[in-house]
Amino acid sequence: MKEKTLLLFVIILLVNCSSQKSAAKTSAASEKSSMENKNIIYFKEGENKFLKEYQMNVTFKRISEDSRCPQGTQCIWSGVAVADVELMSTTSRPVMVRFSTQEVSGKDFHKSHYFNGYKISLIELTPHPTEKSNAKSLPGQYTIGISITKDLELRDSTTTR
Structure with a gap:
């Protein structure tokens, strides 16, 4: 049971990390496009x-x-x-x-x-x-x-x- 809980925790961390990277890329892309106007x-x-x-x-x-x-x-x-x-x-x-x-x-x-x-x-x-x-x-x-x-x-x- 502990192994399943640990595995679930690791999967949640990886998914969260992946979504943060995706959000950061989207934010960087929108920031870059707004910078091009300056x-x-x-x-x-x-x-x-x-x-x-x-x-x-x-x-x-x-x-x-x-x-x-x-x-x-x-x-x-x-x-x-x-x-x-x-x-x-x-x-x-x-x-x-x-x-x-x-x-x-x-x-x-x-x-x-x-x-x-x-x-x-x-x-x-x-x-x-x-x-x-x-x-x-x-x-x-x-x-x-x-x-x-x-x-x-x-x-x-x-x-x-």
Whole structure:
């Protein structure tokens, strides 16, 4: 009897895991299609661009943390990656901000920051760690995609969300 109960429990866990993966794929696909409608600006690690339209200089300095669960593995927590980006307008000094792949209030990690009348959001961070290429082997290979939109509420240039 105990063996049947244990077998039933394992089957329920596997079905639940499979449905979670399916839901995650569906959510990722819908998120990706909504992202395609945004104007995304890409930066390679170490790259600096002056964005004339926004009168802003953006430099993707580095990835300071990448604890994301490697693709092809199962983890208890999906993890987070943090990109250090320097922002500077034509009328301000440089400001270092940390964009995160997830909102983590306990660590003060945010996907978006407000700067110089704009909301700047991290949309994409690649590559994702895998079983073969973990985060330690990726420095210098990262690329981020950000979107910049006018901040209609005109928050302070140092606020996050």
